[in-house]
Amino acid sequence: MSHQVPEDGTQLPLMEEFYTIQGEGYHTGKAAYFIRLGGCDVGCHWCDVKESWNAELHPLTSADQIVENAKRYPSKTVVITGGEPLIYNLDYLTRKLKEAGIKTFIETSGAYPLSGFWDWICLSPKKFKGPRPDVLNAAGELKIIVFNKSDFEWAEEHAKFVGDQCRLYLQPEWSKASEMTPLIIDYVKNNPKWEISLQTHKYLNIP
Ligand SMILES: C[S@@+](CC[C@H](N)C(=O)[O-])C[C@H]1O[C@@H](n2cnc3c(N)ncnc32)[C@H](O)[C@@H]1O
Numbered sequence: 746m747s748h749q750v751p752e753d754g755t756q757l758p759l760m761e762e763f764y765t766i767q768g769e770g771y772h773t774g775k776a777a778y779f780i781r782l783g784g785c786d787v788g789c790h791w792c793d794v795k796e797s798w799n800a801e802l803h804p805l806t807s808a809d810q811i812v813e814n815a816k817r818y819p820s821k822t823v824v825i826t827g828g829e830p831l832i833y834n835l836d837y838l839t840r841k842l843k844e845a846g847i848k849t850f851i852e853t854s855g856a857y858p859l860s861g862f863w864d865w866i867c868l869s870p871k872k873f874k875g876p877r878p879d880v881l882n883a884a885g886e887l888k889i890i891v892f893n894k895s896d897f898e899w900a901e902e903h904a905k906f907v908g909d910q911c912r913l914y915l916q917p918e919w920s921k922a923s924e925m926t927p928l929i930i931d932y933v934k935n936n937p938k939w940e941i942s943l944q945t946h947k948y949l950n951i952p
Pocket residue numbers: 785791792793794826827828829830852853854855868869888890916917918919920944
């Protein structure tokens with residue numbers, strides 16, 4: 746999977762970078778620079794970025810260059826996503842971002858060991874390759890994708906393993922949103938420790 750990617754994290758397969766507004770979860774509505782790394786073997790059949798899966802299609806890019814790019818934007822927050830970013834050692838990239846005064850947020854399935862220095866961890870665990878305990882412990886938010894009714898029970902099972910301060914979100918799978926959103930609304934009204942998260946960038950037609 747991680748072809749010739751050096752283990753020290755100084756070069757990473759970069760799929761795309763874009764300046765946008767965080768569309769999902771706790772930080773919804775905030776401007777951030779998104780860094781999307783290629784490579785994922787979790788295999789969610791409803792994944793909305795399948796083009797990211799094959800790491801070899803995405804050029805190895807120096808982490809220093811990624812930091813220089815991020816520094817150009819007014820928001821001093823980056824979101825590192827993928828693909829599954831924790832496939833790679835993110836210590837070097839996140840250390841350099843923090844040295845540049847940039848806050849580091851991650852979107853992860855938690856299927857790989859935690860690396861990197863983070864201001865916020867959004868954990869979105871998957872049935873297809875479950876989350877690791879180190880990521881469950883460190884998560885600031887748990888964001889469960891609801892594809893069918895059975896996902897509410899699955900969400901509760903995972904909520905047992907996160908910290909007391911961890912925020913809990915239910916987010917409709919995009920292709921099932923018209924069907925699942927009303928169920929999520931009812932669930933949140935009956936179980937108010939959960940909140941609803943929508944992919945607001947898709948409604949706003951922004952990246
Ligand atoms: C594309 S993933 C990349 C990061 C990481 N692999 C993960 O799954 O958390 C980014 C976020 O989009 C969510 N997501 C992916 N496909 C989705 C879909 N079809 N509907 C709703 N959310 C989706 C994921 O659960 C995750 O929270």
